[in-house]
Amino acid sequence: xxxxxxxxxxxxxxxxxxxxxxxxxxxxxxxxxxxxxxxxxxxxxxxxxxxxxxxxxxxxxxxxxxxxxxxxxxxxxxxxxxxxxxxxxxxxxxxxxxxxxxxxxxxxxxxxxxxxxxxxxxxxxxxxxxxxxxxxxxxxxxxxxxxxxxxxxxxxxxxxxxxxxxxxxxxxxxxxxxxxxxxxxxxxxxxxxxxxxxxxxxxxxxxxxxxxxxxxxxxxxxxxxxxxxxxxxxxxxxxxxxxxxxxxxxxxxxxxxxxxxxxxxxxxxxxxxxxxxxxxxxxxxxxxxxxxxxxxxxxxxxxxxxxxxxxxxxxxxxxxxxxxxxxxxxxxxxxxxxxxxxxxxxxxxxxxxxxxxxxxxxxxxxxxxxxxxxxxxxxxxxxxxxxxxxxxxxxxxxxxxxxxxxxxxxxxxxxxxxxxxxxxxxxxxxxxxxxxxxxxxxxxxxx
Ligand SMILES: [Zn+2]
Numbered sequence: 001x002x003x004x005x006x007x008x009x010x011x012x013x014x015x016x017x018x019x020x021x022x023x024x025x026x027x028x029x030x031x032x033x034x035x036x037x038x039x040x041x042x043x044x045x046x047x048x049x050x051x052x053x054x055x056x057x058x059x060x061x062x063x064x065x066x067x068x069x070x071x072x073x074x075x076x077x078x079x080x081x082x083x084x085x086x087x088x089x090x091x092x093x094x095x096x097x098x099x100x101x102x103x104x105x106x107x108x109x110x111x112x113x114x115x116x117x118x119x120x121x122x123x124x125x126x127x128x129x130x131x132x133x134x135x136x137x138x139x140x141x142x143x144x145x146x147x148x149x150x151x152x153x154x155x156x157x158x159x160x161x162x163x164x165x166x167x168x169x170x171x172x173x174x175x176x177x178x179x180x181x182x183x184x185x186x187x188x189x190x191x192x193x194x195x196x197x198x199x200x201x202x203x204x205x206x207x208x209x210x211x212x213x214x215x216x217x218x219x220x221x222x223x224x225x226x227x228x229x230x231x232x233x234x235x236x237x238x239x240x241x242x243x244x245x246x247x248x249x250x251x252x253x254x255x256x257x258x259x260x261x262x263x264x265x266x267x268x269x270x271x272x273x274x275x276x277x278x279x280x281x282x283x284x285x286x287x288x289x290x291x292x293x294x295x296x297x298x299x300x301x302x303x304x305x306x307x308x309x310x311x312x313x314x315x316x317x318x319x320x321x322x323x324x325x326x327x328x329x330x331x332x333x334x335x336x337x338x339x340x341x342x343x344x345x346x347x348x349x350x351x352x353x354x355x356x357x358x359x360x361x362x363x364x365x366x367x368x369x370x371x372x373x374x375x376x377x378x379x380x381x382x383x384x385x386x387x388x389x390x391x392x393x394x395x396x397x398x399x400x401x402x403x404x405x406x407x408x409x410x411x412x413x414x415x416x417x418x419x420x421x422x423x424x425x426x427x428x429x430x431x432x433x434x435x436x437x438x439x440x441x442x443x444x445x446x447x
Contacts, residue, residue: 002339004277007332008205010339010350014411016040017206029202029210031328036411039360039392041213041331045192047244047357048215048325052190052236059188059217060181064169066194067143067160072168075300076293078138081264082164084200085109086135092124097200098132106261137197138164139210162196167322169193170218171293178307185307185318186229188219192327206328207281213327220307220318223291230268230288233323237272237286245330246355247337251275252283265292274333283333284325291317334358338412344437352412353435361394361413362386363447366404368420370397379419382429382444386417389447409434417447 011017016037020030033041053059073079085098085107099105102117111132120127139162146158163169170189177189192215202208221229241247257269266287274283294305294317306315338352356362363386367379376397386393394413396404401418408416418430422441429447432439 002277002336002341004205004336006341006350007277007336007339010352010410011037011335016335029199029208031206031209036360037331040334040354040358041327043358043360044245044330044334045213045215045327048240049190049192051240051244052188052217056188058184058186059190060177060183062170062173062177062189062191063193064166064173064191066163067141068163068168068172070160071300072172073138073161073164075296076168076171077264077296078161078164079136082138083134083136085114085132086200087114087132088130089121089124089126090128090130091126092121094121094123095200096122100201135198135200137199138162139196139198163194164197165195165324166191166193166214166216167218167293167324170216171297174218174220174294174297175303175305182310185309186219186221186225188217190215190217192216204276204278204281206332207276209328215325215327217323218289218293219321219323221321222309223316223319226288226319226321230286230321233286233321234270237284237323241272241283241330244357245334246358247274247333251333251337253280263287265289274329276332277336281329283329284323287322287324289320289322291319293320294318349406349409351409351434354412354414356414359392359412359414361392361408361411362390362415363393364396364404364408364413364416365393366396366401366416366418368401368418374424375419375421378423382417382419382447385444386447405432405437 014036015034018032018034019026020032021027053061086095087098088095098109098114099107101122102114102119105113105117109132114132115129118127141160141162142155142158143160144158146155170191173189177183192213194211195214196211199208199210202210219229219233241252242249251274253273255271255273257271262269267290268288270286271282272284272286273280298305305317307318308315334354338354340351340353342349342351365379365383365386367375369375383393383395396407398404405416414434416432418432420430423429427444428441429444430439431442
């Protein structure tokens with residue numbers, strides 16, 4: 001099993017992921033994607049979009065604004081309940097999320113329950129706690145011309161939040177879509193975008209960060225059919241994770257979330273858990289949200305959210321099945337499944353066995369020798385040709401050929417193409433396979 005530290009270090013060494021604001025000493029809970037990271041991330045997102053939106057007749061894409069009318073978060077319950085239990089050490093003033101430093105308690109822990117766990121402060125080791133306070137995780141900001149010295153009343157008027165989930169951007173557009181596209185039910189609205197959570201203690205690399213990218217679908221169904229549609233989404237997501245993302249089936253575990261742990265609006269939730277290097281963690285969630293969100297919007301906006309069935313003419317407010325994936329969580333699942341260490345002829349190597357559809361580069365092209373102009377010129381020809389055909393092709397003429405292979409193994413390039421002296425006479429090249437290291441001779445036109 002890959003160690004998280006090794007993956008973090010590979011990510012930095014090869015330009016997948018850097019700590020956010022690295023040059024200024026970092027900024028907790030933020031990460032920046034480098035050239036290879038953004039390539040992998042984009043491929044993951046594009047495959048999702050293709051699988052769930054482009055290849056299906058019942059899905060439509062949307063892209064809503066990050067800043068939304070604050071009424072959104074009143075109606076959705078986020079202003080009141082999107083909070084974690086915060087506890088402060090009276091000794092050293094460090095603040096923690098109570099349910100993350102004590103065993104056997106959950107997010108709704110009371111002060112009494114927390115004190116009964118006799119947890120010691122992870123920073124100073126003392127056991128001297130203040131009361132549990134609810135800490136709202138939404139990032140607050142001000143919209144419009146609000147000055148730092150404006151009085152409280154004025155300042156309050158401009159308050160807005162960075163969206164804590166992308167879902168509400170979909171729910172608030174439901175009526176627009178129904179009135180313009182006239183979709184047949186069941187239908188899904190899909191969105192990819194940033195969401196922000198002011199985590200008390202971000203940790204575990206990109207698993208728990210303050211800014212993340214979500215891929216969410218709200219699948220609107222006739223309430224009488226929610227169970228079969230829940231099953232449909234469940235099956236589709238296994239297919240996507242296993243066949244398109246290449247995650248090993250054995251590492252994905254379904255967790256039926258018990259009623260007391262479910263979000264208040266959900267009648268059924270399955271968490272898809274994944275065996276990450278640091279243990280089992282949530283990869284994605286699949287929730288039956290009933291008509292909770294649409295009814296809240298109907299009440300708060302005074303606008304009807306009813307849907308009229310075109311064949312039966314029956315009207316009802318649809319219920320919703322919501323599959324929600326954090327891109328960074330999926331990124332780390334893909335990366336940690338691909339991370340492999342092996343030995344070739346007594347030499348250790350690190351290799352990313354990424355599926356071809358996700359590897360940042362499909363091919364690496366190089367001339368056997370850098371100082372032979374005819375080889376370099378021919379290799380450039382092959383490079384241009386492959387780039388036109390595949391797009392994601394890289395060039396490498398640094399160091400010796402062995403070093404180039406090691407580097408390409410580490411960034412997951414499936415095949416290295418080498419132009420040598422034989423190429424000049426028979427138009428064949430050496431193609432070296434990442435996983436087996438086997439080399440074969442292939443006609444340039446067959447690549
Ligand atoms: Zn302390």
